[in-house]
Amino acid sequence: AQxxxxxxxxxxxxxxxxxxxSCTYDTSESDYYLFWYKQPPSxxxxxxxxxxxxxxxxxxxxxxxxxxxKAAKSFSLKISDSQLGDAAMYFCAYGWDYGGATNKLIxxxxxxxxxxP
Amino acid sequence: DGGITQSPKYLFRKEGQNVTLSCEQNLNxxxxxxxxxxxxxxLRLIYYSQIVNDFQKGDIAEGYSVSREKKESFPLTVTSxxxxxxxxxxxxxxxxxxxxxxxxxxxxxxxxxVL
Numbered sequence: 001a002q003x004x005x006x007x008x009x010x011x012x013x014x015x016x017x018x019x020x021x022s023c024t025y026d027t028s029e030s031d032y033y034l035f036w037y038k039q040p041p042s043x044x045x046x047x048x049x050x051x052x053x054x055x056x057x058x059x060x061x062x063x064x065x066x067x068x069x070k071a072a073k074s075f076s077l078k079i080s081d082s083q084l085g086d087a088a089m090y091f092c093a094y095g096w097d098y099g100g101a102t103n104k105l106i107x108x109x110x111x112x113x114x115x116x117p
Numbered sequence: 118d119g120g121i122t123q124s125p126k127y128l129f130r131k132e133g134q135n136v137t138l139s140c141e142q143n144l145n146x147x148x149x150x151x152x153x154x155x156x157x158x159x160l161r162l163i164y165y166s167q168i169v170n171d172f173q174k175g176d177i178a179e180g181y182s183v184s185r186e187k188k189e190s191f192p193l194t195v196t197s198x199x200x201x202x203x204x205x206x207x208x209x210x211x212x213x214x215x216x217x218x219x220x221x222x223x224x225x226x227x228x229x230x231v232l
Contacts (some may be wrong), residue, residue: 004159033218045160045223047206052218091159095217104175105221107159 001025006108009031013082014116020067021077021111023092029053032096033038034068034075040088048090051075079113087115123130123208123224125138129232130195130202138162138210138227139194140208148214149191154205154226163206194204194230212219 003026003084013019025034032041036048051059051068058066079086092108121142130136142149148167152160162175166185180199183193190211195202208224 009157012161037221042225043205044225045209045221047220050218050220093159097217098216103161105160107161109159 002029002039002096004106004108006092006111008111010112010114011017012114012116013079015018015082015084017082018078018080019113020050021079021084021090021092023075023077025073025075025092025094025106027073027094029096031033032094034066035093035095036064036066036075036077036102036106037091037093038086038088039091039110040085045091049077061117082115084115087113089113094099121208121210121222121224123206123227125227126225128227128229130229131232133197135194136197136204136229138195138206138208138229140191140193140224141189142191142208142222144210144211144212144222145188145191146212147188148183148211148220150209151175151181151183151191151193151208152207154207160207163193164168165214202229204229 005024032053036053037045038048039045049064059066063080065078089110089112091110093105095105124180150165151163161177164183166172183196208228209221211219
């Protein structure tokens, strides 16, 4: 069964510094997708970045980038130049198509990121 | 602005009572989802719907029911059979169910508590 593990329940970073959030997953699929979602104090989930497993190039969205290691089944999120507004719970998610038009997302347990001024 | 509206923001349920959580979207999305979020756990899928008048059970459907009579609306009923309903409930949608990497849009959630 597919699983997603976030081993860091909480992290802290100084404003303007860089922080990396870890995520590992387990799957026997070769074609899948990985996501990082952010949940700020408002509790509304927002997509931060996504990666297709067949792409070797790591995805980047402004200050957010990933380090995707397919063989190691690792998908970490790097936040550069951290800002106060980055403080949130971050969820790693794994998605795959398991037949027909059906697909699902499996979420990790989240990492709570605090940004210190 | 297009988006997903969930109501109410807070809901209290008495023992033996059914309650219904509202989810409305004006994004013209085909697929809609209900997730449950508990402290220290990730989101877990309750039900999803790919099209009007069709819905499928997710991983934790017991004690819940849904309907999809209109494309815009996907209400979730928490029945008295759900013995541990206290949780944060998130509704989501995306344009097409069949595309895995398509972005999910989320509502702002409903916190359900038992009196």
